[in-house]
Amino acid sequence: MSSKKKGGIMPFLLGIAAALVVGWIIFPKVLYVQETQPVRFSHKLHMEQIGECNLCHSNREERAYATRMPSTKDCALCHYTALTGSSEEKELVREYIKKDKQVPWKASQKQPDNVYFSHLAHKDLECRQCHFDMENRDNLPPKYVNRLTGYTKTTMKMHECERCHARENTSNACYVCHK
Amino acid sequence: MALDRRGFLKFVAGGVIGTGLTPLPWKLTDDISIWTQNWPWIPHIPDGEINSAPALAKLGQPEYGILVSKVKGSPILARGNPNHPLSQGGIDPLAASSVQLLHSPARIRQPMRKKNGAFQAISWEQAIQEIAPKLSGLKGQKNKVACVSGDETSSTNEILAGLLQGLGSEKFFFHPGETTLYHHIWQKIMGGRGHLGFDLPGADLVLSLGPDLLESWGNAVSQQYLFGQGTFRLLYAGPVQNNTAAMASRWIPVHSDALGHLALALAYHILKKRSPPRQNLSGFRQLHRYVRHNYTPLEAQKKTGLEEATIQSLAGELLQARRPLVLPGSLSGSCDVSGFDLYCGFCLNLLLDRLNTAGGMQCIPEPPKVVPGAPSWSKMLSGDLLAELRRIAQGSTEAPELMLFYESNPVYSLPDSKLTRKALEKIPYKVSFSQFMDETAATCDLLLPQHHFLERLDDAFTPFSSAAANYSVGLPVLEPVHSTRSTPDLLLDLSGKLELDLGAESYETLLKEKAGLLDADWGKLTSGGMWRNNTVVSQDRLELWNDRISRMLGQDRERPDKYQVHMVPQTDRRTGSPRTAIPPFGLKTLREEELEQNTFFIRLNRQTARKNGVREGSLVKIVSPEGTCRAKVNLDEGVMTDAVVVPLGFGHTYWDQFSRGKGDNALQLFGIRCESGSGMCHCSTPRVRISKIEAAR
Incomplete structure (x- = not known):
């Protein structure tokens, strides 16, 4: 009778364990599709060479439009011909710069269309406050796209915006972000 | 270990409890709620390289160069063009909505x-x-x-x-x-040639007699830029602390029908302290005599409602400035300005020798x-x-x-x-x-x-107000x-x-x-x-006095007693222009004290409210001899006593859901006034009556 009682707890514990595995390991893998960047890119190296984000990410000129991935013209300013022997750089020059074709960068922090985000309004913040430690990364992070929402894994959620607005004593009225 | 029914139920119970300890249910609920917003018919901003194309904003005054950002050929955003001298990188709220207006439901799709x-x-x-x-x-x-x-x-x-x-x-x-009113007074009444421009960039002191030059007069975008550069000191005379008054070094509260009188009251002091202007001005003596007799300090005080010391100090500032410029004009950037007011403002500039000179009025050649x-x-x-x-x-x-x-x-x-x-x-x-x-x-x-x-x-x-x-x-x-x-x-x-x-x-x-x-x-x-x-048209002989001018100056300006409150029309590009209705972007930015459901707000001070038996939030009727509007009251001590600010741009009956039926059209309060002497017809800024309909809140 006592051994039966012990055996009786095991299915319950197994159920919990299985749920934890599904919920923490399998579910995230199923929920997100991983997309790799078309060209290897080192922010770390470029920061060492250039020293500032704005030269390629000229968001502040665009003001109201959040995403400003560097255009091929921006890359061509330095890489019109390959500067190193790297095969990745040679591919960039051959496939994109010489063909004047936009590199299909995968923006991993793109805001949804219903959010009106202005980099100009946030220019006093440090880039790393929202974009993590991107400047010290030697490669681009893969993009994880949520199968259900189409958002990326690192898309900033509304509660995060609200929390920062509240902390900075900025209005949290709907129209501030949703026009 | 065999799995019996009881064991299976235990496994399921464990699974349910275990699931609650993972992000799965919470994340799934959140994602499903987001998924329900992603319907295929909702337009998406395309991804890709952003290119800019220059364009010319043509939604009515002001007109200037802009840049349109495009992704894969689709315009996504309009912004100021830093390389266009009339924009200098600035843009107004209406032009900023121009991409959105491309897809307005009010657009006529075919003949x-x-x-x-x-x-x-x-x-x-x-x-x-x-x-x-x-x-x-x-x-x-x-x-x-x-x-x-x-x-x-x-x-x-x-x-x-x-x-x-x-x-x-x-x-x-x-x-x-x-444009038409300035032209009429300048060419037909004063015998001028060319059309008038105003060299704000060259002026060191600007006195605005009515025009809200940082919001609705001329090219407000360019004027905002110049003001930001600090190239001139700004003085504002008008009945309400609008954007221009708020930014000016001095706000001189004057009712709209006294602005022309203020110009002549200032002329009185200028004529006393300055030698006659170099320009060949026919009728200078007659004007001199008229001002000397009719704008003595006591008369000026009566006609403008200002203290003698205020007028004197204002005249002193104009005389001390090296390149002063006086701007007469409409409060709302429309046709609500009389020939009398324009004439008086032009005269003041001429008496200060501010014609065809740096920082003065410019006579611009025809195209x-x-x-x-x-x-x-x-x-x-x-x-x-x-x-x-x-x-x-x-x-x-x-x-x-x-x-x-x-x-x-x-x-x-x-x-x-x-x-x-x-x-x-x-x-x-x-x-x-x-x-x-x-x-x-x-x-x-x-x-x-x-x-x-x-x-x-x-x-x-050469859009209106250009310097050249x-x-x-x-x-x-x-x-x-x-x-x-x-x-x-x-x-x-x-x-x-x-x-x-x-x-x-x-x-x-x-x-x-x-x-x-x-x-x-x-x-x-x-x-x-x-x-x-920068070529200007030289003037052979300008007329400061003739029969028409003397009739214009002599006409009676009194209004019927039952309309005692001065109406101050106010233009805001968020609510469109005379030819473009409120864009969706603009509607979103209207505060709840500007538009509440379908009723707009008028602004008056506490004393005016008390005199008219209304209070904050009262639902009122504004009545002029020409029409009636319905509004709610917003108390604002930046408005002169016996004046009411009524916003323009509301009350459309066609267009789209973003503008139709939002508030009343305040233009229906205006009448047409054909001035004796100048012969010019313009929108008369009416005096109105305000009466309470019911307590709204």
């Missing part, structure tokens, strides 16, 4: 003909077959075709006026506004004419639409058989709407080139929709969204069918010819640049 009171879609061929015989039948009959244009700077006006001339009509009118049969620009500006409509409504002049409306919405934006409607009803056939289904288009018989300005080639010669002659050209930045046509090209086609030679095969040829006459570089113009020429 339409009214049949049995309803519009039916037709093809362009059918539309031309409809209008060409009508125009052909009226050809050679004097003044049977008329036209109203609301775009003061486009070369399309030359084509329209040239077409009318060819048909035998001189009835070309600009929609009444500051070159490229349509051979078209009248001169001065002649085009001479038409007085308000007087004409009044004559048609009263039956003292014959109504034209056909009227064309280009970039103009008189049914909504003219004063005395009853009279306007009555006059327009007498015109048997009306044609609108409007891009949007506005109030005037709805009364027309044929709609020939023009392209949106981002879809068309167009130009702008300038010329800009805007190329289309995208293919037309709907089946619309370029109006000037359509008119050139029509003129061919009517066997009229307007001297150009296409609008592009015509604009290139104009650029050639100006010696402007077409490549530079079309890549977002601007041609500018």
Whole structure:
């Protein structure tokens, strides 16, 4: 009778364990599709060479439009011909710069269309406050796209915006972000 | 270990509890709620490289170069063009909405003909077959075709006026506004040549007598930039602490009907302390005598309501400044300014020797004419639409058989709407080139929709308030969204069918010819640049005094006793312009003390509220001799006692859901006033009565 009682707890514990595995390991893998960047890119190296984000990410000129991935013209300013022997750089020059074709960068922090985000309004913040430690990364992070929402894994959620607005004593009225 | 039923249930129970300890249920719930927002019919901003194309903002004054950001050919954003001198990187809220307006539900998608009171879609061929015989039948009959244009700077006006001339009509009118009124006083009353500009960049002190120059007068975008650069000190005289007053070094509270008197009161001190101006001014002595007798410090105090010391110190500032500039004009950037006020402001500048000099009033030459049969620009500006409509409504002049409306919405934006409607009803056939289904288009018989300005080639010669002659050209930045046509090209086609030679095969040829006459570089113009020429027109003999001026100065300005509150109309580009209704972007930015559901707010101070028996939030009726509006009260101590600020741009009855039925149209409170002496008809800034309807909150 006592051994039966012990055996009786095991299915319950197994159920919990299985749920934890599904919920923490399998579910995230199923929920997100991983997309790799078309060209290897080192922010770390470029920061060492250039020293500032704005030269390629000229968001502040665009003001109201959040995403400003560097255009091929921006890359061509330095890489019109390959500067190193790297095969990745040679591919960039051959496939994109010489063909004047936009590199299909995968923006991993793109805001949804219903959010009106202005980099100009946030220019006093440090880039790393929202974009993590991107400047010290030697490669681009893969993009994880949520199968259900189409958002990326690192898309900033509304509660995060609200929390920062509240902390900075900025209005949290709907129209501030949703026009 | 065998799994029996009990064991299975335990496993499931463990699974449920375990799931609650993972992000799965919470994340899934959140994602499903987001997923429900992603319907396929909701438009998405495309991903890709962002390119910019220069364009020319043409939604009514002000007009300047902008940049349109595009992704994969689709425009996504309009912003200021730092390389265009009239923009300097700035943009106003209406122009910022221009991409959104491309897809406005109010856009007319193709030509339409009214049949049995309803519009039916037709093809362009059918539309031309409809209008060409009508125009052909009226050809050679004097003044049977008329036209109203609301775009003061486009070369399309030359084509329209040239077409009318060819048909035998001189009835070309600009929609009444500051350009036409300044022109009337400067050329017809004071005998001036050229048209007036104001060199704000060159001035070191600017006294604005009414114009809200940082919001609605002239090119507010460029003026905001100049003000930000600190090139001039700003003084503001007017009845409300608007944006200009708030930014000015001094705000001198004066009621709107005392602004002309203030100019002459200042002239009194200037004449006392300064030698006569160098300019050859006929009637200087008569004006001197008139001011000396009628604007003594005591009289000035009575007429302006200001302390003598205030007027004296203001005059002192003007005399001490090296390059002062006085700006007379409308409070709302429209036609609500009298000839008297303009004349007084111009006189003050002349007495300060501020004509054709750095930082002064500039006499700008006319644009070159490229349509051979078209009248001169001065002649085009001479038409007085308000007087004409009044004559048609009263039956003292014959109504034209056909009227064309280009970039103009008189049914909504003219004063005395009853009279306007009555006059327009007498015109048997009306044609609108409007891009949007506005109030005037709805009364027309044929709609020939023009392209949106981002879809068309167009130009702008010296927009109102420019310091010097300038010329800009805007190329289309995208293919037309709907089946619309370029109006000037359509008119050139029509003129061919009517066997009229307007001297150009296409609008592009015509604009290139104009650029050639100006010696402007077409490549530079079309890549977002601007041609500018500082040449001014010298004046032989300006008249400070003549019979008409003496009658204008002598007329009685008293109003009926029962209307005691001065109405102050206020323009805000978030609520559109006389020819464009509230854009969706603009509507979102209106605060709850500006528009609550479908009722707008008026602003008055506590004392005025008490006098009229109303309080914060009261629902009130504003009554003028011409009409009535409904509003709620917002108390604001930045408004003078016995004045009420009434916002313009509300109360559309057509357009789209973003503007239709939002508030009342305050323009229906305005009347038409034809001034004795100047002979100029303008919108009279009314005095109104405010009465409480009920306590709203």
